[in-house]
Amino acid sequence: MKKMLVVHASPRGERSHSRRLAESFLDAWQAANPDAQITRREVGRAFIPHVTEAFVAANFYPEPQSLPKVMKADLQLSDELxxxxxxxxLLVISMPLYNFGVPSGLKAWIDQIVRLGLTFDITQDSHGVAQYQALLKGKRALIITSRGGNGFGPGGENEGTNHADPHLRTALGYIGIDDIRVIAAEGEESDKSVFLRACEEAERQLRDLAGHF
Incomplete structure (x- = not known):
């Protein structure tokens, strides 16, 4: 049975274009995979704690097997995520482009799931040289995003100011999720007819993808 985790990162509800596009994709995907399981994780309209000193201390405790109970509490949500x-x-992330990057709730989620010993590991070989290993290989991800402006995609005039998609590719790739597809609708803050066409094209791409994702 296929299992998909959906992370919604927009602070907006019904007015969110990225959320609407994602739910449209999920309807088509569920129709193509009726026995599949979808789990939704809200990080845009539900608070995800940012990393604290207590979190760092617990995460890098030298003897994880004897972690004090108070430190286990500091990692409880991270362990769950x-x-x-x-x-x-399968992972789907729906998000708007905010000030050239990801919404803060999504950044907090990333910081909670990039975990030494759980999603990546660093050990030493016989010569004392650090060896890095990604632990979540074999997964696939889809990023569904809306952007107020235009030209933030590959080859666009604003590509260099898009720090959202590249950030997610780097962070997810670091833990082993490097099979990533991005589908975007641009121009919300420009001509309404242009943005409508962009959304229609994004929905078409998502419908095509739903049958083989």
């Missing part, structure tokens, strides 16, 4: 990600082979 990591376990959720591990349990699903």
């Amino acid at each position: 990591v376990g959720e990600l591990i349990a699903h082979e």
Whole structure:
């Protein structure tokens, strides 16, 4: 049975274009995979804690097997989010482009799931040289995004100021999720007819993808 984790990152509800596009894709995907399981994780309209000193201390505790109970509490939500990600082979992230980057709730989620010993590992070989290993290989990801302006995609005039998609590719790739597709609708803050066509094209691409994702 296919299992998909959906991370919604827009602070907006019904007015969110990225959320609407994602739900449209999920309807088509569920129709193509009626026995599949979808789990939704809200990070745009639900608070995800940012990394704290207590989190860092617990995460890098020298003897994880004897972690004090108070430190286990500091990692409780992170453990839940990591376990959720591990349990699903497909990942969908819906997000708006905010000030050239990802919304803060999504950044907080990334910081909670990039975990030493759980989603990546660093060990030493016999010569004392650090060896890095991604632990979540074999998963696939789809990023569905809306952008107020235009030209933020590959080859666009504003590509260099888009720090959202590249950030997610780097962070997810670091833990082993490097099979990533991005589908975007641009121009919300420009001509309404242009943005409508962009959304229609994004929906077409998503419908085509739904049958083989």
